[in-house]
Amino acid sequence: MSRESRVLSIQSHVVHGYCGNKSAVFPLQVLGIDVDFINSVQLSNHTGYTTIKGQILNENDLKELFDGLKANNLDTIYTHLLTGYVSNDEFLREIAKIIKALRAVNPDMIYVCDPVMGDNGRMYVEKSLLPIFRSEIVPLCDICTPNQFEVELLTEQKINNEDDAWKGMMWFHEKGVKTVVLSSSDIGGPKELIALLSTKKSSGEYEKYKIVIPQKNIFLTGTGDLFAALFLAHSTRLPNDLKTAFEQTIASVQSVIEVTIDSMREEFRSGKVKPNAQQRELKIIQSKKYIESPVIKLHAIRID
Ligand SMILES: Nc1ncnc2c1ncn2[C@@H]1O[C@H](COP(=O)(O)OP(=O)(O)O)[C@@H](O)[C@H]1O
Numbered sequence: 456m457s458r459e460s461r462v463l464s465i466q467s468h469v470v471h472g473y474c475g476n477k478s479a480v481f482p483l484q485v486l487g488i489d490v491d492f493i494n495s496v497q498l499s500n501h502t503g504y505t506t507i508k509g510q511i512l513n514e515n516d517l518k519e520l521f522d523g524l525k526a527n528n529l530d531t532i533y534t535h536l537l538t539g540y541v542s543n544d545e546f547l548r549e550i551a552k553i554i555k556a557l558r559a560v561n562p563d564m565i566y567v568c569d570p571v572m573g574d575n576g577r578m579y580v581e582k583s584l585l586p587i588f589r590s591e592i593v594p595l596c597d598i599c600t601p602n603q604f605e606v607e608l609l610t611e612q613k614i615n616n617e618d619d620a621w622k623g624m625m626w627f628h629e630k631g632v633k634t635v636v637l638s639s640s641d642i643g644g645p646k647e648l649i650a651l652l653s654t655k656k657s658s659g660e661y662e663k664y665k666i667v668i669p670q671k672n673i674f675l676t677g678t679g680d681l682f683a684a685l686f687l688a689h690s691t692r693l694p695n696d697l698k699t700a701f702e703q704t705i706a707s708v709q710s711v712i713e714v715t716i717d718s719m720r721e722e723f724r725s726g727k728v729k730p731n732a733q734q735r736e737l738k739i740i741q742s743k744k745y746i747e748s749p750v751i752k753l754h755a756i757r758i759d
């Protein structure tokens with residue numbers, strides 16, 4: 456890593472809870488990476504709650520903020536752009552303009568995209584975002600971290616097994632994406648999540664890895680944003696060892712989930728928290744030491 460990393464993160468903000476920038480900024484800072492962040496939305500809480508209130512940044516607001524950075528030559532300081540939850544078409548198109556503007560002043564700027572559109576068969580953004588991601592955003596990515604549902608949406612192909620998953624990831628490479636990380640899929644055995652990584656080397660060959668993750672009986676929001684931020688950090692620290700970066704990313708995410716579940720056991724016992732979706736927020740702050748040094752070890756298997 457030749458120069459100090461600094462990330463511009465454009466993701467959602469939630470007042471209560473952890474997803475979007477709330478899931479990304481602190482872990483990046485813990486790992487020594489400075490983050491400037493723009494909140495694509497400012498919501499009371501994530502969309503898994505029954506009531507959501509708040510404000511949505513429009514494309515003109517985003518342009519104004521970026522123009523402010525440019526006016527002070529601050530567009531030149533970013534080594535990475537990280538994007539996640541976006542709520543409307545023109546905002547997403549403004550992000551495409553920002554990617555090009557950042558690359559104009561720093562051709563080596565790395566764009567990490569979590570194409571947040573949905574999970575478990577349910578879209579939670581406008582369907583009109585899908586063709587923009589497919590044709591205007593994904594081709595600009597250096598690293599993309601979709602979940603299974605997002606790969607299926609973008610490729611218009613269902614994933615029923617591991618071969619389908621690798622084929623789906625090849626679609627990203629054909630669009631010009633160097634590294635694709637499928638953050639989770641249900642192609643493994645019962646109670647297993649499968650994460651896959653595929654990266655195109657300068658030789659034109661592909662390096663592929665797989666990690667089998669024991670699936671916890673819980674649905675959490677914010678894990679994908681945490682995953683993308685951690686993979687940005689670890690792949691930056693280990694650009695020539697993505698196997699280890701992949702393992703460390705998942706180990707930290709698993710550690711945060713363990714801390715979250717442990718905290719719930721206590722809260723359930725005390726009756727303070729009812730076991731329903733609204734109360735489930737990642738314990739990001741309480742997991743600081745595990746973000747720095749994950750204790751859970753899940754080994755990546757090389758796939759030839
Ligand atoms: N139920 C679960 N059990 C174990 N790990 C999980 C679970 N849900 C998410 N994770 C972890 O979070 C990471 C990202 O989750 P994923 O659901 O793929 O992201 P997204 O939120 O974008 O759908 C996975 O790689 C996995 O390590």
Ligand SMILES: Cc1ncc(COP(=O)(O)O)c(C=O)c1O
Nearest residue numbers: 467501502540676677678679680
């Ligand atoms: C406001 C907001 N941001 C981000 C996300 C993405 O969360 P995840 O990291 O689970 O994909 C969601 C998902 O519901 C959300 O509601």
